[in-house]
Amino acid sequence: MIGGLPPLQWLLTFRAVMEAGSFAGAAKLLNLTPSAVSHQMRALEGRLQRPLFLRVKRTVVPTEEALAYSASIGESFARLVTATSRVSSGADARRLPIHASPSFATLWLVPRLKQFLRAHPSIDVALYASHEPARLGQDGILVDIQYARPVPESCEAVPLAEELIVPMAGPTFVAEHRLREPGDIARVPLIHSLRCVAPWDQWAARHSPHVPLNPRGLQFDRAHLALAAAADGLGLALESTLQAGDHLRRGELLMPFGALGVPAIAHRLVYRREDRDNPEIMAFLEWITGLLAQERHPDRR
Known part of the structure; x- marks a missing residue:
């Protein structure tokens, strides 16, 4: 018994009874005697402390709990079969x-x-x-x-x-706002990538120290969200060329100030x-x- 579970044989017999609709039918499926099947089901009901079948003459009628229990056991057996198949057929995986x-x-x-x-x-x-x-x-x-x-x-x-943290934006945004020089960041909404290793004030201190940052802008706690917003024209983002590499290669984002950035590993x-x-x-x-x-x-x- 594992972790309070009934013996596996009892569960297999229970499923056979549910499939055959009778103890005699389950006995034929399992090559057991009807009395052996009946004994196991009595033992299972005793373990669960509740009846699973209503005995009506030579047939058995499952209770609502038995129907739900059988469905759950069937799913578990299916997972076991799948797992066993994967292990036996994937020895080299x-x-x-x-x-x-x-x-x-x-x-x-x-x-x-x-x-x-x-x-x-x-x-x-x-x-x-x-x-x-x-x-x-x-x-x-x-x-x-x-x-x-x-x-x-x-x-x-x-x-x-090595990554370069640089400003980037969608082509339409760059054209509409005529972004050419670092000082242009004062005129546009900025996108703040909160987990980026180099925030906007660090970039500005290095490349445009006398230009005040625009207080307006969006904030995201994931680089892929900040880049998606920038590609959609919502602002100028400061992010990694490693993270944004595919966006840049596809032309979905541009670096309007070139390689003016903050290097980072x-x-x-x-x-x-x-x-x-x-x-x-x-x-x-x-x-x-x-x-x-x-x-x-x-x-x-």
């Missing part, structure tokens, strides 16, 4: 549980995940996303792609890429030192760092 910050997962990783799966068809990826860092070794997560977080002492961290791939020989982690690390380097220097391919 390897799973890599990855955690990532939501915006990086949405904007960069998921659009490129097909490339990793093609390069490593024997690895199945399980991807989780939240702002809080993963508890490596406790939640089953092997890799964490963190954004601007301290690295635990028990872990190794690999910087993924904010995204790191983190894993436990004791897992440094894990082949799935090393395969993913090699793939992601190689692809990021290619995208940063496409002429070196």
Whole structure:
């Protein structure tokens, strides 16, 4: 018995009775005697402390509780069959549980995940996303792609890429507001990406120290939301070229002041030192760092 559960044989017999509609029919399905079936059902009812069947002559009528119990057991058995099939047919499959910050997962990783799966068809990826860092070794997560977080002492961290935090906006917004010089930020609504490592006042102090910031603007706690708002013409956003790379390549966002930005190394791939020989982690690390380097220097391919 596991965790207070009745014996599995009782549950199998119960399902057989529900399917056959009688103890005698269930006995034939299971190659048991009717008395053995009856004994098991009495024992199951005793364990549950409630009747499951109304005995009417040679037939049994399930109670409402029996109908609900049977449906739940059937779902559980179906999951067991599926899990068993996966294990028995996927002996060569390897799973890599990855955690990532939501915006990086949405904007960069998921659009490129097909490339990793093609390069490593024997690895199945399980991807989780939240702002809080993963508890490596406790939640089953092997890799964490963190954004601007301290690295635990028990872990190794690999910087993924140097990012440039720059102002960007949709083409229509740039044209309508004639954005050409850093001082133009005083004339337009600003989009504040609250988790960005470089806020607007830091950028302004470096590139337009004498220009007051426009107090109007939107605030978002996720980079992908701030970038979507900027692409939709709602303001001028200050965000990472790594996060916004696909938007910029598609022309959905422009950098009206060019590469005037704040450099940062904010995204790191983190894993436990004791897992440094894990082949799935090393395969993913090699793939992601190689692809990021290619995208940063496409002429070196």
